[in-house]
Amino acid sequence: MIDFEVPAETAALAERIRAFVTDEVVPYEKDPRLTQHGPTEDLRRELVEKARTAGLLTFQAPAEMGGIAPSHLEQAVLFEAAGWSTLGPIALNCAAPDEGNMFLLSKIANPAQVAEYLKPIVDGRQRSVFAMTEPGGAGSDPGQLTTAAVRDGADYVINGRKWLITGANGAGTWIIMADLEGVGPTLFLCHGDAPGIVIERTMDTMDRNYVEGHGVVRFDDLRLPASALLGEEGQAFRYAQMRLAPARLTHCMRWLGAASRAQEIALDHARTRTAFGKPIGQHQGVGFMLADNEIALQQCRLMIWWACWQLDQGARGRHESSMVKAAVSEQLFQVADRCVQVLGGMGISDETPVAMIFRDIRAFRLYDGPTEVHKYAIARQVLGR
Template identity: 40%
Template sequence: MDFALPPELDAIRRRVREFVEDRLIPLEADRASYDEHENINPALLKTLRAEVKSAGLWAMQSKKYRGGAELPFIGMAACYEEMNRSIFGPVTFNSAAPDDGNMMVMEKVATDAQKQWWLQPVIDGTVQSSFAMTEPGGAGSDPTQTYTRAEKVGDRWRVTGRKWFITGAGESTHFILLARTSDDDRKGISAFLFHKDQPGWEIIRRIPIMGPEEHGGHCELSFDGLEIPEENVLMKPGDGLKMAQIRLGPARLTHCMRWTGMGRRALEIAQAHIETRKSFGMTLADRESVQTLMGEAALQLDISRLLTMRAAWKLDQGDRAKREVSMAKIVAADALHKAADTALQLLGAKGYSKDTPVEWMYRYARQARLVDGASEVHRMVLAQELRARGSDFFAWGVDG
């Protein structure tokens, strides 16, 4: 059983690390690098993205013939971890949510025509995309609770309803939308593609959140007669839940990849501080209580990485890795919060200030236990798998 990264993938990981270290991390201390929503300044982002493309490190989840690097999931795991050592990393490499998950699912299930008009511009980085699933009082961790409806009128589908917390919607051009098309429990939801300039929908508001935002924020949308032609149904009518599951598994895992990197960076910042900060005659790094905090945070991050890499390997073998992704999602979310909280505690007032990115990370980390399925839901999934599989739950190998 070999835990080493293949040399060709490790070489790419090292190049990502060098770019993050040399170009991105130094920018975090300059307030001019940020927009009004605490994300990277769009003009700066455009410059950096051009550099990433020139370096051949662009859109690692996408096919080479479409302009991506086409890495396997284990390669993505290693590189995404390195990217998110900077809070500017994922979006700079075009590997941030929700574009990342949208690109992967579109490559798997879209028609050639849909890939050409919808997918390719997202891979190129000329437009953003959103995944419109979550609803007020409805779909969230459970997408079957979709109340937004799409009714067939002639050769088009007319959409009415409401969505909220739609990441990136304020800046997105392309959207994937889940809507109910019948009352069938299994085949009653369909997936649609639409463009921001189509009439019949609007952004009600950009919802304020406690953490820093992705470009385009988290928005509430209203649909009042949006018409979508038949050719923009994704997969077939009634395949919306199937599409969502194809998308959500790998997309959840890419969160875990990125979170491990952010947690590592938080501990790096803390480590640099405790090595020089003296208190009552000795450095903090020499105090047993501090070593315990750092050791536990590092332990949890490494467990997170191992679970993430196992799930990535199983995806590369063609396995759905359902329980492995759920395990990684639970542990990675907790590990990120543990690392950010530990770093902030050890930095003291400096950590609570904006002199380092740790307070940014701390606020960001709290969402991890909620997004792409709350931790409680993933624990429920594991319990159901254990009940159904018995001792096979702990089997070695790949399910197929």
């Protein structure tokens, strides 16, 4: 049986989330604290407190930590509503990288680590990072990992350099991937103020939807105790895949919400802006672009729901999430591009959020693996059947 009806309780919560984002979050899109490097920590905290007051903060958390523990399919509906503004997921504490890090820590952290590192993120008190990507090395191909960890007595000592580390500036919880001597890639946990973590700079990037942007980080003899080990030694790639499959999908959910917002703005403009004697939406060139957007948005939504259903049935979802990430990121970019075109000169300005959505969705084609890497993995999978 195939049933596309959203359960009433989930639909009602999505409406609450959409209303909260529209009424409480959208006005902050013009706030000067939304900088070229993304929202500042001060802006994040202010937004988080609004969500806390509304009873919507970290709704996706496990029940034992105050959330409603929605299924992946339920998340698809709720995260799309949260993504109506690029600041929505930040306010609701379901934005990357924190959302993916919370998921991973809830699966493999021990009770002491949950209390020290996970609980403050769930509570919205601090942010987290997943430090894997390296300049000229590990990224889409983590096998090129060069950051090294060695044992020194009971401690681990880490040296190396990372970049494009989202939210590094001011993050409290750090998950670090390093190549442990004699064992292989391993995950470690520490606090952001640990001696040996050096934040060199924040990179200038086209996107600005992640708190404090993307940092360049150096580890200079970062010394961590045995208790800093996250999970088992040598299992970092397996844990990263555990995190990536659902995280790819939550990216798609949030950006579907943002692209839907861009479409709504373009539709309103096409109904009211006139040219050559009638509203521009009645001209076939514009009308067809809007129709293509409507088709693409629904195709993306259904692909996301399909992959989420697979995860809810117990599938690993690596192949399915790769297909969805590749297709959705490309289609939503085209949606955003057409919205810019429909808006004309206004589309390249900050008179509406469409230009910002366009820039951010362009970057989404690279987040959690560029399209070409996903197609490479998909091809290997189908050829090997």
